[in-house]
Amino acid sequence: xxKPNRRFVxxxxxxxxxxxxxxxxxxxxxxxxxxxxxxxQLVPICAYIVMAISLNLTVGIxxxxxxxHAGFMSIGAFSGIIFAGWLRAVVPDVGNxxxxxxxxLVGGVFALAAGFxxxxxxxxxxxxxxxxxxxxxxxxxxxxxxxxxxxxxGTDLRFxxxxxxxxxxxxxxxxxxxxQNVAKIPTETGFIGGFILVLVTLFVVLNLIGSRSGRAIMxxxxxxxxxxxVGVNITKYxxxxxxxSACLAGMAGALFGLNYSTLQSVKFNVDASIQVLVFVVLGxxxxxxxxxxxxxxxxxxxxxxxxxxxxRMLIYAIVLIIVMIITNLxxxxxxxxQLSNASERRRMHxxxxxxxGDAV
Amino acid sequence: xxETRRSTTKMVPFPSRSxxxxxxxxxxxxxxTNHLGIEFGGLKAVQDFSITVGRTEIAGLIGPNGAGxxxxxxxxxKVYQPTTGMVLLDGVDTAGxxxxEASKMGIAxxxxxxxxxxxxxxxxxVRIGLxxxxxxxxxxxxxxxxxxxxxxxxxxxxxxxxLSIFDMQDLADVKASNLPYGAQRRLEIVRALATEPKLLLLxxxxxxxNPHETEELMDNIxxxxxxxxxxVLLIExxxxxxxxxxxxxxxxxFGQIIAKGTAEEIQANPVVxxxxxxxxxxxxx
Numbered sequence: 001x002x003k004p005n006r007r008f009v010x011x012x013x014x015x016x017x018x019x020x021x022x023x024x025x026x027x028x029x030x031x032x033x034x035x036x037x038x039x040x041q042l043v044p045i046c047a048y049i050v051m052a053i054s055l056n057l058t059v060g061i062x063x064x065x066x067x068x069h070a071g072f073m074s075i076g077a078f079s080g081i082i083f084a085g086w087l088r089a090v091v092p093d094v095g096n097x098x099x100x101x102x103x104x105l106v107g108g109v110f111a112l113a114a115g116f117x118x119x120x121x122x123x124x125x126x127x128x129x130x131x132x133x134x135x136x137x138x139x140x141x142x143x144x145x146x147x148x149x150x151x152x153x154g155t156d157l158r159f160x161x162x163x164x165x166x167x168x169x170x171x172x173x174x175x176x177x178x179x180q181n182v183a184k185i186p187t188e189t190g191f192i193g194g195f196i197l198v199l200v201t202l203f204v205v206l207n208l209i210g211s212r213s214g215r216a217i218m219x220x221x222x223x224x225x226x227x228x229x230v231g232v233n234i235t236k237y238x239x240x241x242x243x244x245s246a247c248l249a250g251m252a253g254a255l256f257g258l259n260y261s262t263l264q265s266v267k268f269n270v271d272a273s274i275q276v277l278v279f280v281v282l283g284x285x286x287x288x289x290x291x292x293x294x295x296x297x298x299x300x301x302x303x304x305x306x307x308x309x310x311x312r313m314l315i316y317a318i319v320l321i322i323v324m325i326i327t328n329l330x331x332x333x334x335x336x337x338q339l340s341n342a343s344e345r346r347r348m349h350x351x352x353x354x355x356x357g358d359a360v
Numbered sequence: 361x362x363e364t365r366r367s368t369t370k371m372v373p374f375p376s377r378s379x380x381x382x383x384x385x386x387x388x389x390x391x392x393t394n395h396l397g398i399e400f401g402g403l404k405a406v407q408d409f410s411i412t413v414g415r416t417e418i419a420g421l422i423g424p425n426g427a428g429x430x431x432x433x434x435x436x437x438k439v440y441q442p443t444t445g446m447v448l449l450d451g452v453d454t455a456g457x458x459x460x461e462a463s464k465m466g467i468a469x470x471x472x473x474x475x476x477x478x479x480x481x482x483x484x485x486v487r488i489g490l491x492x493x494x495x496x497x498x499x500x501x502x503x504x505x506x507x508x509x510x511x512x513x514x515x516x517x518x519x520x521x522x523l524s525i526f527d528m529q530d531l532a533d534v535k536a537s538n539l540p541y542g543a544q545r546r547l548e549i550v551r552a553l554a555t556e557p558k559l560l561l562l563x564x565x566x567x568x569x570n571p572h573e574t575e576e577l578m579d580n581i582x583x584x585x586x587x588x589x590x591x592v593l594l595i596e597x598x599x600x601x602x603x604x605x606x607x608x609x610x611x612x613x614f615g616q617i618i619a620k621g622t623a624e625e626i627q628a629n630p631v632v633x634x635x636x637x638x639x640x641x642x643x644x645x
Contacts, residue, residue: 005533204502211501211508212487212494219477219488226475229437230555231463231492240498286479 011206014289018202021296022195029188037303043187045299046194047073047256050201052279052295053288054248057205059277060286061214062241063221064123065131067273068138069249074268075114075141076107076250077257078173082150082157083107084183084258085172090155096189104197104254111250114141115243123238138273145265146176178264185258194255198292201248205288208244217241282323379621381607384414388451390559390591391436396445397615398435405431406615409445413559413608418585418592420606422599422626424635428615429595430472433561436593437469438462450558464492468557470548472564472595478537482528482547485536486519489554493518522550525587526580542573546580553584560584562594566601574598578605603627611635 025042028034051073058066080103087099118137125133149160150173157172165174173179185193208214216237219227228234257263279298283290301319305312326332380389389412397407406428413419421429434440436447438459447454449465457465477485494515496507523529526546531539536547545565552560565581566574578601585592596602602609603623611619611626613635619626626632 207502207504208498211498212491212496212511213498213501215480215484215488216491218480218484219491222477222479223475225439226471226477227488228459229439229463229469229471229475230489230551231460232488233460 007210010289011210014202014206014292015199017289018195018198018292025191038300039187041300041303043190043194043259044256045296046191046198047252047259048276048279048299049198049292049295050194050252050255051249051276052283052291053198053201053205054245054252055276056280056283056286056288056291057208057241057245057248059280060284061205061209061221062217062238062245064238064242065127066134066242066245067131067270067277068118068134068136068141069245069276070268070270070272071138071141072111072115072246072249073253073256073272074145074265076111076253077263077268078145078179078253078265079110079250080104080107080254081179081182081257081263082172085181086152086155086157088183089152096185097193099183100185100189100193100255100258103258104193104251107254107257108247108251111253112243112247114250115246116239118246119239119242123235123242135270135273138268138270142265142268148173149175176264178262178266179257180262182258182261182263184261187259190255190259197251197255201251202288204244204248213237213240278320282320282327284327379608380412380414381417384416387415389413390415390417390450391593392448392451393436394445394448396432396435396442396447398431398440399443404615406435406612407444409435409612409615409617411610411617411620413591413593416585416589416591417607418581418594418605420602420609421593421595421612422597422602422609423612427612429612430563431615432612433469433563433595436462436561437467463555466556466558467561468552468555468559469561470545470552470563470565472567474541474544474548476536476544476547476551478535480536481533482523482536482539483516483519483532485547485551486522486554487515489522489551490515490518491555493554493556519554522554525553525584526550541568545569549580549584553588558590560590560592562592562596564595564597566596566598574601577601581605 025034029039051069055066055069058064058069083106084099084103087094087102118134122130122133122137147162149163149165149171151158151169151171165171165177171177171180209218216227216232217240219230219232220234220237224234253268276295279295280291282298283292283294298320302312302316305315308315391411391413393412394410396409398405409432411419421432423429431440435442438454438457438461441456449462449467452465454462454465477488480488494511496505496511499505500507520529520532523532526543526549528543528546528550531543536544539547545568549560549562549565562581566577569577581592581594582605584590594602594606606623609621609623609626610617611629611632618635619629619632621629
């Protein structure tokens with residue numbers, strides 16, 4: 001019988017952490033001890049946790065710095081919202097759960113397609129250039145959305161591009177003004193949906209990492225030339241990571257969008273992309289459970305700092321800097337690496353795995 | 361009525377440019393290069409490189425620093441596309457192929473400056489070498505379909521079997537970058553073997569090893585050749601290793617082959633001695 005390896009234990013703890021957090025929140029809602037503002041944040045937190053995990057797939061696992069992740073989120077959000085609006089018109093008595101589920105799937109599919117199309121030119125680049133181009137694509141998506149208009153005529157979905165809005169029409173999506181009259185999902189349902197989406201995201205990302213494809217993605221990150229020399233098709237696996245990541249971001253977007261009755265595309269600008277990147281970096285690049293914790297804490301932090309009113313963002317920034325300094329202190333870093341590396345090395349010596357005379 | 365326009369010529373057999381071990385004579389050579397060359401903006405890094413490597417031969421490629429040995433490896437593995445000449449791998453032309461395709465055709469290599477996947481475990485490094493030996497797709501991987509379990513299990517067994525060549529099974533769950541230097545070199549060889557190559561290219565396998573480790577490595581290279589029945593082409597500066605195990609040796613200087621032959625022939629060749637030690641003065645001669 002093979003003893004469970006460390007990755008298996010870590011993954012199990014990650015799932016448990018999410019499940020426990022969910023039930024703690026549920027019981028707080030039931031007991032009425034959760035504040036109204038906090039309750040309103042639950043669904044966005046879930047959405048941003050999914051965003052952080054999916055960006056970690058691109059940045060941490062695949063090793064490509066992407067600054068346009070909010071662009072995929074916006075595609076998912078608006079395609080999900082428009083679909084939900086259309087669905088409400090076609091089948092008026094469809095349940096909230098079904099509407100949310102279908103909207104998330106639609107959001108994921110559209111973001112996946114966008115990720116694939118954008119990935120073709122972007123993944124030819126490397127390093128800083130890739131970051132700059134993803135940044136540009138994020139902005140292009142937002143600018144294009146500002147020119148799109150969607151409305152319903154009976155049950156038919158109509159679309160126009162670039163024309164000025166007609167005040168007589170009740171738009172589902174009205175360019176710069178964003179989505180209006182959203183077929184909103186109640187928070188209770190949204191939270192359960194968000195919880196399931198986080199679990200699904202974890203399932204997809206963690207299982208991907210532990211499979212043949214995931215190993216190929218990480219090999220391409222660690223050493224491009226060596227990966228090619230053993231027959232790993234770099235472009236294919238970079239593309240796989242990028243599109244899966246985009247798809248998950250789109251799903252998160254649909255969940256996020258259906259939590260509000262109106263939503264503007266400005267919500268998904270560069271700041272939002274950077275915010276998600278901050279979650280990933282502070283949680284630890286390539287560290288999935290770290291992303292979950294940092295996304296949850298850092299998303300509610302500005303809300304908790306409301307008492308400082310004007311100085312809120314200043315303090316937020318200071319907290320970020322302090323966290324970065326602390327996690328980079330030699331003492332703390334040394335402690336963390338000691339937990340993994342040194343114990344391993346000690347074990348190797350103890351078991352006589354390192355031969356005498358081997359250069360270390 | 362036909363008219364003969366050419367002058368009368370006497371045809372003679374073309375002399376074989378290369379030597380192969382006698383046991384490989386009746387088989388297709390694993391590697392043949394014809395007038396292989398590459399230019400980097402006018403600089404001829406390698407030119408007129410023609411060798412033949414037998415099916416189970418251990419061949420050596422030596423030469424002073426900067427002679428173009430690693431460039432030859434990069435040409436063979438298609439990291440560079442040659443400007444002249446061609447490479448036949450097991451009789452198949454590799455022109456226009458990519459590194460990935462060359463790997464699938466049966467060529468594997470190690471690197472002079474070790475290139476392991478440092479953040480991954482020893483086992484995962486070997487498993488990446490087995491990448492093209494298993495075939496389940498992304499969805500079986502994510503949803504853990506039966507294909508995943510079956511192939512992962514087989515892959516694990518194969519990995520352990522390969523690691524046992526160098527007695528490294530115990531190190532399977534150690535991070536590759538935490539390995540001692542010698543073990544990292546050995547792991548690179550295991551990873552290359554995992555791709556089931558027909559030709560293994562070793563770029564300075566003994567670099568940084570102590571005499572005892574080099575000794576062991578020599579035995580292991582011969583053992584690998586015997587066990588897997590593959591050809592090995594190695595670059596090495598340690599003459600004890602080269603002269604000790606290489607059957608055919610090719611000496612490169614300034615991008616050109618200056619000598620080919622067996623260890624004894626190379627050691628006695630004045631051109632080789634001159635390339636390594638410089639010209640003897642007339643007065644001393």
